[in-house]
Amino acid sequence: MDVLIVEDDDAMASALDAAVVSAGHMASRVARGADALLEHRRFEVILLDLGLPDMDGLDVLRKLRQVTTVPILILTARDDERSVVLGLRSGADDYLVKPVKLVELLARIEAVTRRAGRSKDIRQRNIVLGELQVDVERRVAAIGPQVLPLTATEFDLLALLASHAGSVVTREQILDALWGDAFLASSRSLDVHLTGLRAKLKMPGFIINIRGVGYRVEADSA
Structure with a gap:
């Protein structure tokens, strides 16, 4: 499985990359929302931070949802109810608040990809x-x-x-x-x-x- 990590924090991105690779998947990382919009096509799952340097992650999410149905998981420090609701209503498949346990993250990735696979089998x-x-x-x-x-x-x-x-x-x-x-x-x-x-x-x-x-x-x- 190819996973795109959209994260501007180097330490967090490295931890996410290591976790994804350790589970047998492939990972690529971009630090800006604009890059995510350019690079998303070859990936099967997207991990999206909301606090990006060039544009708000929710705007990135909305734009991605106009062109792709691949599972998107939000990983962010924003834990207020409004942000959670906005993220899910904008098309996110799941919403995780940092710091996130890497074991839970991998389980969530597997869960949303199973859901995506099952929806194709309807x-x-x-x-x-x-x-x-x-x-x-x-x-x-x-x-x-x-x-x-x-x-x-x-x-x-x-x-x-x-x-x-x-x-x-x-x-x-x-x-x-x-x-x-x-x-x-x-x-x-x-x-x-x-x-x-x-x-x-x-x-x-x-x-x-x-x-x-x-x-x-x-x-x-x-």
């Missing part, structure tokens, strides 16, 4: 629930003629729930299917992506919260 078909159409092969969701501006994770979440319309999907099933590990993945990440999905769907009552269990899509309300 049965390729169209899901139609009333006016909502989910084209799994083209990864496009629309309500009538209006295409929804979903992030990669929001689309995967919608496809999963819609494919089980009428049945309850537990939080653990969602975390396992989308992040690759129901216990490693962050429940907060799921909450943020679910909130973003609901806001873009603008379909009250479509995704029902089954308290303490999970969620159910109500096909009749579509």
Whole structure:
């Protein structure tokens, strides 16, 4: 696996590089956001710092999400709620606060790459629930003629729930299917992506919260 490390701190970059290589992967490092935007195409995972010298990491993330769906993990010292929510809603697959344990980092990398691999294996078909159409092969969701501006994770979440319309999907099933590990993945990440999905769907009552269990899509309300 080829990993791109976007980190301006030399010591941190060296530690990340050593950890990635020790796990049998290949790593390359850039220190600026502009370089990440130029070099991202040949990598399978991106580790992105937010405090870059030339541009804010969230801007880099948004630009990357316009051109690639590869897993992106944010590694940053910003631990405030607003930064976490902004990072996840902007398309990050995971958000880790420095200092991060390298063992946990490697586990998170494996988890998001499993999720990315599983999303490619989703049965390729169209899901139609009333006016909502989910084209799994083209990864496009629309309500009538209006295409929804979903992030990669929001689309995967919608496809999963819609494919089980009428049945309850537990939080653990969602975390396992989308992040690759129901216990490693962050429940907060799921909450943020679910909130973003609901806001873009603008379909009250479509995704029902089954308290303490999970969620159910109500096909009749579509």
